Amino acid sequence: MASNAPVGKPTDMSSPRLPKVAGIDSTVPAPPHTVAPLPGVPSAATPSDAALPPGVLIQDRLASWVSDLTTLHELTERLIKTDSLDGALREMLGAGAALVGARRGMAVLEPADGLGPTSTIGLGLAHADLGTIETVPRGSGSYGRLLDGLPEAEPPGAGLPHAEPPGAGLPGNSPAAPRRPARVPEPIAIRDVRTEEGLDPRHREVAARLGYAASYALPLATEEAGRLGAAVWLYDEPAEPDERRRHLIGLYGRFATEHLARLLQVERARARVATVAEELLPSRLPRVPGVRLAVRHLTGPQGGGDWYDALPLPEGALGLAVGSVSGTGPSALAAMGRLRASLRAYAVMEGEDPVAVLSDLELLLRLTEPARSATALFAYAEPAQRRIVLAGAGHAPPLVVGDHRTEFVETSLSAPLGMLTCWEAPSVELSPAPGETVLLYTDGLLRRTGDATDRAFARLHAAAASVPRADRSDPGAVADHVLRTLLPGGLDPAVEGEDVVLLAARFE
Structure with missing residues (x-):
């Protein structure tokens, strides 16, 4: 869940030192109250826009949409070339940092079915830093809440009266229970760790020790793949991504989750084959x-x-x-x-x-x-x-x-x-x-x-x-x-x- 912005002059996001990609300026110069329009959703014209010819406004919006699509295409092309879970997590973490305008982050692979494998990958964080972050109670950390808070969604029409099919109550005629897709939670933004309500004191202590002031956590989950893990990006200053960036990282995150799900199936199949081979020797x-x-x-x-x-x-x-x-x-x-x-x-x-x-x-x-x-x-x-x-x-x-x-x-x-x-x-x-x-x-x-x-x-x-x-x-x-x-x-x-x-x- 996103925190309420503090009263006063809004602060710009942390200025990351990541390479730029097409359509995304990693320095995020726009303040949070200046929200870029979502692709495909027209926004109200500002006073300065009203003075511009309509054709210019349309061209600017089209150029922005094309730039965003180009960005997503380039990042997904790089992601699809990865052939291992570790490589895909690292690529996803770096691309996501550029999309949300952060400098550091971590990705946790923890499939909901408990069959593994599990791993934690850091961006700009040493191994000791990852261990320090993991000392924060999971209920207080944003990525921990995403990992532990994915209840199953009810099937469509649950709770509504419906007619029983003929013979449904007879032995052997019970229909199979419909597959319940996982409910995907919303991303969690913590704009300012120091003022966010409900945080564990250990969370604030770790943030001060590692030098980050805000975070944005994204679930690595889809309705079909279920929960695979979560990614969280850390800002050096109080900040959170605007709506345009949230939209882009949401699209990229869904694609990344599906790619990770495919790699997970391959990895598990390889592990099973290797186990059988070893048992036969x-x-x-x-x-x-x-x-x-x-x-x-x-x-x-x-x-x-x-x-x-x-x-x-x-x-x-x-x-x-x-x-x-x-x-x-x-x-x-x-x-x-x-x-x-x-x-x-x-x-x-x-x-x-x-x-x-x-x-x-x-x-x-x-x-x-x-x-x-x-x-x-x-x-x-x-x-x-x-x-x-x-x-x-x-x-x-x-x-x-x-x-x-x-x-x-x-x-x-x-x-x-x-x-x-x-x-x-x-x-x-x-x-x-x-x-x-x-x-x-x-x-x-x-x-x-x-x-x-x-x-x-x-x-x-x-x-x-x-x-x-x-x-x-x-x-x-x-x-x-x-x-x-x-x-x-x-x-x-x-x-x-x-x-x-x-x-x-x-x-x-």
Whole structure:
């Protein structure tokens, strides 16, 4: 709710130092009692306007409307380019500050359904400042009142008599309750924190400490999306936006809320996919004498079918596997889980022969999922003898990293599983030296670089060769260095659906 303006000469808004955008002067020179006309709503002519020809007045108003539309177009275009909740909140906060003529502010993401995620973003406020603002009781702060005061609206026609449809009272014929859209509250303007009635003393104390004198809070909510959060902008001097600015920030806020709602759905879907993928993979790596293991698994936006496994086998042996299932999304995750579980069973029965393990896996995939292909690499390791026997089906060769060599293991070329009537390829045996680390990885690691295959292999080799000597005794440090060097910016968002798996085994 907006406070009553204090008696006396009105004060101009805080003079922000924000870049100007088309149609909006961030210094807000107009005093509050000089209200700009709302777009589409004609205002009464002033004495000076009466002396102007009607054509000039119409041109001025049209120019003002065009300028406002241009401003909103530019700001919404910038907002729509954001692809993360954090980025969208920051863009919305900065654009809103220019629209309302403020210098600082904060945005709180707190969906009403309680499913998260939640976050707080500041503009011109340090992390400690945000913490200080959050010490104000929520019932006193404007954004807190918006977050806690969104009751559901009654459906249209509630409380009015209406005719019951035929059979409405019979069992099984009860109509579904209509969806109740959320009632969107009005923005809250506090023109002067020092004189506003009903504020908690802590609110005035925090305002004096941080040096702001007024605030304007906008709900991030629509009837369809419900409540997602709230944004509040802070003024250095007593002030509040005029009607024109309120209208513009209201339009922009509704668009921003819908954009945030879409990003929220995407973020939650990604989180669910990542959770399912993690649950289908080993919760921890086994401890086998003579070898130390580490794994790094990065899930793509849509959730791919990359997987890994490490299982202890009889007589102190160890089975290591990595693979990838074609496709993305829940179906690929389900196929990945079935394939991994089958490989574990085959490895226990005939792990000493990796070719037999992959042959059985090929037959299973061809019979149960003929429309799907997969790559896989299985290694039977005997750490006590530092001996590894491995076979791969359409998979990238392992990489051996040590003090005296960094080289790919020469494996035979083979088609992926599900591509041939009968799969079989010769196995390869290698003997890592003490202190050497064998890296098993999926093709997603190479594709995420965005380079051609030969260049991606060269970059992977260079990244492994550059591991500092101090880190080579730790397989986790080796994996981290390779990932940082190969993917300095993390997962490339341009490559959709590609997971990354990097399994490191260091032999003592």
